[in-house]
Structure formats: structure tokens, C-alpha cells
Amino acid sequence: MAKEKTTPLAATQFENSQELDISDEKHGFLPIETNWFDRLFISVVIWVALCLFWFRFLEPAGLSIWIANAIGIALAAFLIRKG
Numbered sequence: 001m002a003k004e005k006t007t008p009l010a011a012t013q014f015e016n017s018q019e020l021d022i023s024d025e026k027h028g029f030l031p032i033e034t035n036w037f038d039r040l041f042i043s044v045v046i047w048v049a050l051c052l053f054w055f056r057f058l059e060p061a062g063l064s065i066w067i068a069n070a071i072g073i074a075l076a077a078f079l080i081r082k083g
Helices: 009-016 036-061 065-082
Strands: none
Touching: 036 065
16 A cells, blocks of 8 residues: 655645735725724824813914814725825
8 A cells, every 4th residue: 555645724725826926906994904994093082182171271372173073074085095
């Protein structure tokens, strides 16, 4: 009987798998890998922080909260699309 050559499972897996080209993936400016829902969540958290900052420091000076909302929506749209 001929002795069968055995290979470890990990080595077989690497021999049979095709190398993936990850250069085709879309990379945003965020330092973490995200999907659209992650970017939406980050946008909402930033919007809440912006509104709280606005209420504390800028609204007593006479600036309306609607300005903060407009900035938050614009920032969220940019972050979801490009992030």
C-alpha cells in the first residue's frame, strides 16, 4: 500500500482558495470599517452632541437651533455618503 500524503487543513485551504483583491472595496475617510447603518448611527450621535453644544453655548447668544439642525443634516448626508 502506498502511503497517503496528508496535509493540514489550513494548508489545503490556502492552496485551494483564490486570493481576494481588496483594492476594489470602497474606502471612506472613517478609520473603521462601516456600513450605511453604522454611519447613520454615528451621524445621529454627532447631531445630538451638536444640538447640546448649541443649546448650551450658542442659543443664549441668539442663534436659532434650526441652524444646528441644518448643519447636522448636511453633516449626516456627507458622512453617510462619503464615510
